[in-house]
Amino acid sequence: MVSDMETIEQTPDPRDAAARLAAAADAQRAVRDRPWPIWLYPANALLLGGVALAGLIPSSMVGAIAVLIIASAMAALNLFAGRRIGTPFAIPTSRGFRILVTASAAFVIGALLARAAEVEWAIIACAVAAMLSYAIASVLHHRSTRA
Numbered sequence: 001m002v003s004d005m006e007t008i009e010q011t012p013d014p015r016d017a018a019a020r021l022a023a024a025a026d027a028q029r030a031v032r033d034r035p036w037p038i039w040l041y042p043a044n045a046l047l048l049g050g051v052a053l054a055g056l057i058p059s060s061m062v063g064a065i066a067v068l069i070i071a072s073a074m075a076a077l078n079l080f081a082g083r084r085i086g087t088p089f090a091i092p093t094s095r096g097f098r099i100l101v102t103a104s105a106a107f108v109i110g111a112l113l114a115r116a117a118e119v120e121w122a123i124i125a126c127a128v129a130a131m132l133s134y135a136i137a138s139v140l141h142h143r144s145t146r147a
């Protein structure tokens with residue numbers, strides 16, 4: 001009887017292991033940096049603005065439902081687009097894109113907090129800032145994937 005230990009390949013030499021790791025990193029980067037469809041950028045910016053502006057709805061229950069519907073639509077849209085290009089859960093490698101998307105999310109959260117404080121001008125300012133930061137992020141991502 002042959003044991004499992006006898007069927008395992010020998011340990012690769014360090015150069016071979018480094019080459020394999022580099023190839024895996026290159027493959028991962030290629031997946032993460034696939035170009036997105038052009039229409040996805042403005043759609044995401046508008047949906048982010050919609051989530052932020054939902055705080056202007058007078059009824060907190062209707063506003064919460066609007067936030068859930070718009071956020072769900074955004075998630076579904078991104079999943080749909082990601083599946084079409086073969087990368088449904090990949091996060092781009094562009095550091096500038098990731099930083100600005102995080103800023104967009106912070107502005108949306110700021111708009112929701114402004115809703116709790118009932119400061120309408122802050123809701124609008126946060127919505128505009130979320131859309132602008134995502135628009136800039138979109139330009140960075142588009143340039144980094146189409147170079």
